[in-house]
Amino acid sequence: MFSGTQSLLRVVLKYQSALNAKNIIVKQVNCKHYCQQIPKITNQLETVQKNKSSLETLDPTSETIDVNTHMLTPEEEVKIKTYEQAKESSVLEPSDQDVSHIKPFIPATQTFARYANQSTTIQKLADLGMNLSRWENSEKAMNILLKLDYETHLKKYISFFVDTIGIPPEELGYMFTKCPFILGEKIENLKARVEYLKSKKFTDHGIARIVVRNPRWLESKVEEMDERLGFFQKSFHLSGDEVRELCEQLPKLITKKKIWIMEVTFAVKEQMGFDKNEIKKMLLTHPRLWTQDAGIMVRSFNYLQSEMLIPRSAIIEYPNVLTSRLFRLQNRHSFLVKLGRNQYDPTKENYVSLKSLVAGDDAEFCADVARTTVETYNLFLKSAGSEAAFETMTPSRKRPGWSENAPTTRNN
Helix, strand or coil, X not given: CHHHHHHHHHHHHHHHHHHHHCCCXXXXXXXXXXXXHHHHHHHHHHHHHHCCHHHHCCCCCCCCCCCCCCCCCHHHHHHHHHHHHHHHCCCCCCCCCCCCCCCCCCCCCCCHHHHCCCCHHHHHHHHHCCCHHHHCCCHHHHHHHHCCCHHHHHHHHHHHHHHHHCCCHXXXXXXXXXXXXXXXXXXXXXXXHHHHHHHCCCCHHHHHHHHHHCHHHHHCCHHHHHHHHHHHHHHCCCCHHHHHXXXXXXXXXXXXXXXXXXXXXXXXXXXXXXCHHHHHHHHHHCHHHHHCCHHHHHHHHHHHHHCCXXXXXXXXHCHHHHHCCHHHHXXXXXXXXXXXXXXXXXXXXXXXXXXHXXXXXHHHHXXXXXXXXXXXXHHHCCCHHHHHHHHHHCHHHCCCCCCCCCCCCCCC
16 A cells, blocks of 8 residues: 555656646645645646646756665655555554553533542542632633642642641632632742732731632732832821731732722712711721622611711711611611610710621610510511501500600511
């Protein structure tokens, strides 16, 4: 088989210039495609034979080449030899070539369970407690985790987080669940970001706390981290210790979008009327305030001021009340009005703090604040037709100043 191919190749290589001279084009091909080009070349040679005059018109002084006796150049011999060896070799034959770096092809998938039995990485992540199902709709996360080799990559990440940062092993699953993308970052970049925090006098415990609660910190470049810390320090007039305290208390606040932080600050300052010192105190006391919707907080503030007559000083002491859902404030306050227990002045008897007003579930509120049963409270929250039943169940609760026109329905 190969002898016929070799003869044909000899003809093509040595007569190509002659064929081109008479506008009969033979396409030069790479040696690995010779076999595929044989039918085309054969047709071209048959055309040349039918038109012998085209060869006879060549320069009569040109040397006649005998294909059978002419020797191929070394380059031509290498091409033919390489082609023949490639055709004769088999993928089943033993080979001394190192192919350990080649990984099995992993087709696209919509679930990690498909590779739970064959991927050591997926098994180890599950053992650590990572909730893989949370990221099955993320193509980026799937690509990172499925291509991550356990021995050469995942072990290094685990060692870095546990030994270098000091994160407890039992926290790794929670951390990877929150942000699997840090497993796609280079170890060198992660180390540089941790070293930056150390240079800013963050303690080892503080760094570990930040990374566990908000691993997105390690996604940010050092320049971005420095810019964000500077933004909070200048915007709220914080000292270095106060910046570190804020970061450790609520790490996700630092990576929040800057426009969101500015909108909340505007609402607290311009719409609620707090000054910069009051804002700073509220931020350090309850930083979660700056992760809430500004419009919702303004509505809660207006209700506290206009309906409940809560002084601003009380809100500053317990700003958490602004994060409580408005309908909870309305329902519980209206219920206390019905019972005559809406006493929010700390200098008077039966004082109800803002914390006790919004904290806990309905059963705790009824037992500790309203001093009644949760069934009574649920009946109060029903339609207006239940007010008569409420009056029959709690006749002794009426007090001077009890309002017959107090709202009895839920305000959503």
